[in-house]
Amino acid sequence: xxxNIGIIWCxxxxxxxxxxxxxxxxxxxxxxxxxxxxxxxxxxxFEYFKNGQYEDAIRNYKQAIAESTLFVDAxxxxxxxxxxxxxYEEAESTYMRLINILPNEPNGYYGLGxxxxxxxxxxxxxxxxDKALEIDPEDALAFYGKGYVNEKTGDTGxxxxxxxxxxxxxxxxxxxxYSLGKLYVKLERYEDGIxxxxxxxxxxxxxxxxxxxxxxxxxSVGRYRKAEEQFxxxxxxxxDYAAAWxxxxxxxxxxxxxxxxxxxxxxxxxxxxxxxxxYYHLVDLLVKxxxxxxxxAYLKKAFTITPDDAILVALSGxxxxxxxxxxxxxxxxxxxISNYQIAINxxxxxxxxxxxxxxxxxxxxxxxxxxxxxxxxxxxxxxxKGK
Numbered sequence: 001x002x003x004n005i006g007i008i009w010c011x012x013x014x015x016x017x018x019x020x021x022x023x024x025x026x027x028x029x030x031x032x033x034x035x036x037x038x039x040x041x042x043x044x045x046f047e048y049f050k051n052g053q054y055e056d057a058i059r060n061y062k063q064a065i066a067e068s069t070l071f072v073d074a075x076x077x078x079x080x081x082x083x084x085x086x087x088y089e090e091a092e093s094t095y096m097r098l099i100n101i102l103p104n105e106p107n108g109y110y111g112l113g114x115x116x117x118x119x120x121x122x123x124x125x126x127x128x129x130d131k132a133l134e135i136d137p138e139d140a141l142a143f144y145g146k147g148y149v150n151e152k153t154g155d156t157g158x159x160x161x162x163x164x165x166x167x168x169x170x171x172x173x174x175x176x177x178y179s180l181g182k183l184y185v186k187l188e189r190y191e192d193g194i195x196x197x198x199x200x201x202x203x204x205x206x207x208x209x210x211x212x213x214x215x216x217x218x219x220s221v222g223r224y225r226k227a228e229e230q231f232x233x234x235x236x237x238x239x240d241y242a243a244a245w246x247x248x249x250x251x252x253x254x255x256x257x258x259x260x261x262x263x264x265x266x267x268x269x270x271x272x273x274x275x276x277x278x279y280y281h282l283v284d285l286l287v288k289x290x291x292x293x294x295x296x297a298y299l300k301k302a303f304t305i306t307p308d309d310a311i312l313v314a315l316s317g318x319x320x321x322x323x324x325x326x327x328x329x330x331x332x333x334x335x336x337i338s339n340y341q342i343a344i345n346x347x348x349x350x351x352x353x354x355x356x357x358x359x360x361x362x363x364x365x366x367x368x369x370x371x372x373x374x375x376x377x378x379x380x381x382x383x384x385k386g387k
Contacts, residue, residue, distance in 0.1 A: 038067035042074050049081055057081050072098065072107055079111055083118065091115050106132040106139060113145045117152060125149045140170035144179070151183060159183060174203050178210065185217045193217045208234050212244065219251055227251045242271040246281055253285060261285060269298075276306045283315045287322050295319050310354035317346035317366050321373075328373065333381035340374035 045060030061078035064071055075098040082091035092115060099108040113128035126149055132142035147162030163180040170176055181196030197214040204210060215230030231248035234241060249264035265282035272278065279302040286295040299319070302312050324339030343366065350363035 036068065038064045038071050038074065041067060042071065042077070045074075045077060045081075049077065054081050054085050069101060072102065072105060076107055076111055079115070083115060088115065088119055104135055106135055106142065109135075110141055110145060113149070117145075117149050120152075122149050122153050138169050140166045140173060140176065143169065144173075144176050148179065151179075156183065156187060160187070174200050182213050185213055185220075188220070190217045190221045194221070206237075208238060208241070208244075212247070215247060215251075219247075219254065222254075224251050224255045228255070240271055242268040242275065242278065245271070246278055249281060249285075258285065258289060273301075274305055276302055276309050276312065280311050280315065283312070284318070287315065287318050290322065290326070292319065292323060308353055310350050310356070310359050313346050313353060314350045314359060314362055314366070317343045317350070317363070317370075319343075320346065321366065321370055324370070324373065324377075328377055328380075331380070331384070333377050333384065336377040337374060337381065340370045340377060343370045344374070 041060045041064035045057045045064060048054070048057035048060060058078060058081055061074050061081065064074040065078065068074070075094055079091045079094035079098075082088070082094060092112065095108050095112040095115065098105065099112070102108065109128040109132040113125045113132075116122070116125035116128065126146060129142040129145040129149070132139050132145075136142075143162045144166040147159045147166060150156075150162060151159035160180075160183055163176065163183060166173070166176045167180055177196045178200045181193045181200060184190070184193030184196060194214065194217045197210055197217065200210050201207070201214060211230040211234055215227045215234075218224070218227035218230065228248065228251045231244055231251060234244040235248060238244065245264045245268040249261040249268070252258070252261035252264060262282065262285060265278065265285065268275075268278045269282065279298055283295055283298055283302070286292075286298065296319075299312065299316055302309070306312065320339045320343035324336045324343060327333075327336035327339060347363040347366040347370070351360055354360065
């Protein structure tokens with residue numbers, strides 16, 4: 001007899017469905033993964049840090065480390081917070097703890113190297129970067145750190161060598177290219193500096209400091225309009241940045257835009273009237289433009305701030321030479337002679353106020369020129385009187 005397959009299947013289901021099943025012990029459910037407590041504490045610490053609540057930041061970073069002793073960022077941010085509040089001993093201890101736990105983690109050495117650099121412990125700083133290079137001989141950041149230490153100690157040759165090596169290893173690292181660009185400018189390798197800084201500016205067009213160095217480099221190679229663009233951007237974004245107004249004024253002088261230059265210098269003085277150096281630029285320009293009334297006014301104001309400023313005294317000498325020259329041209333010998341003598345007296349005073357080779361040399365040249373003209377004026381007066 002042939003059985004219907006469908007009936008057989010239903011029967012089997014019925015049998016097994018009704019049969020008692022063996023009890024299987026239920027395993028405890030695995031706890032669903034969530035954001036770790038360590039990350040929560042770290043995130044809270046970071047928020048406190050941004051708000052300047054450093055003690056709360058420290059407390060949270062410490063708790064993050066307690067939750068996860070291998071949490072590298074927590075160590076780094078804890079040490080950074082200690083550094084900000086100048087607790088260098090705790091910062092050093094934190095970096096050392098990270099290094100002891102994870103001796104092959106280069107960030108510990110970077111951090112300790114930066115800390116020692118800030119403390120001017122340059123030999124120790126270099127040792128940390130060398131340890132990072134033992135882990136990875138092609139560690140761009142370690143070479144970068146060594147470059148920075150050498151730049152701080154004034155060894156620009158070594159600094160340049162390390163920065164250039166760092167760039168070879170990490171050509172897209174903007175921080176490396178920025179430091180390299182600034183050093184090129186410092187070494188008067190302006191075109192090289194411009195190349196690096198322009199690359200950085202493409203990534204960070206809003207960065208005022210980059211534009212400041214780039215503007216200086218442009219001005220140094222005579223690309224005044226490009227320099228003007230950088231400084232104009234800066235004063236538009238930060239109108240109270242007095243030094244940028246001075247730089248803009250200097251570029252305007254180079255472009256013979258004297259009225260604009262005067263306005264820029266005056267703006268800088270308006271922002272910070274107690275800064276003597278801002279007066280130097282304005283007074284020098286006003287003397288060249290023979291605007292003696294304003295020169296006297298600004299010199300008087302500047303001397304109330306710093307009465308024994310050698311540069312202001314030198315510029316005062318320039319003023320009297322200019323006035324004497326004008327009198328000489330119209331044969332006003334008495335006025336010329338008087339002003340040349342006052343100029344000489346001012347330049348002599350400069351030599352007593354500063355040891356700067358530049359300004360002492362400047363004063364000596366002023367004296368020589370004034371003495372030559374003084375002698376000529378006396379001779380001309382004698383001839384005129386003898387007629």
